[in-house]
Amino acid sequence: MKLIEKKLDSKKLYECFFMTLYEDKVLLPNDKTSTRIYIKHDGASAVLPITKEGKLVLIKQYRYPISGVSIEIPAGKKDEKHEDGLVCALRELEEETGYTSNNVVKFQDFHSCVGYSSEMIELFIAHDCVKLENPKSGDDDEFIELLEVTKTEAKTLVNSGKITDSKTLAVLLYYLYGDNNE
Known part of the structure; x- marks a missing residue:
């Protein structure tokens, strides 16, 4: 068949x-x-920011569809259908966290919810992130709190079920538990 x-x-x-x-x-x-x-x-990009000190930079924001606060990695939709994924990821990194990086590697592309959406998210890992003095401001309708955590704290967030966002779980499970020699 x-x-x-x-x-x-x-x-x-x-x-x-x-x-x-x-x-x-x-x-x-x-x-x-x-x-x-x-x-x-049209697609989106997401990025796991890691500071020079080894902290993982996550964000907390209210998500209306789940009626609650979600802990996530910075992410956003592409401004244009064919926008480069890295350009989108770096923009979202700066707008949502105030950080940037010159050491960004592509992790994986994945469909966020194959049962009802064609959305493809390009996932990146940004190493050696540094805080910008004058970062671009984010969207007017986004209210975000930063959450900088160690790998151990991130494992606790994952293992306790406090992180339920699929893109965040995908990259954190790889980074925290995968064979990536980090």
Whole structure:
């Protein structure tokens, strides 16, 4: 059996500046039909900042969809569909934390939620981050608190379930527990 679904019909339900919501009728591998409702997203970047002292710079912000505060790595949508992921990551790093880095490595691209979104997030790790004297300001509707933690403190946040954001968990699990010789 081929694991492919063929689009039979597509209807745009909603569109805004960073995503479009569709409802598609699809033909399933067993020749039956079904409906798929999904988001087409232009993409985003995220970055795990690590200071010269080895502290991990996380952010805390209220997230309306979960009705609570989330602990995350800096991230944001691409300003243009084809914006370079590193450019986006460095912009978000500066706007959300006031830090920058000249030592940024690509970690991984990943789909944030394959069940209903095409969003691809480019993940980076920024080493040797330094605080800027006059960083660019962030979005007017973002209210962020910085949380600088050691690796041990980050492990506690992960293991206790205090971090539930998928992009943050992905990069932290690799950085804290992976075979990355750090």
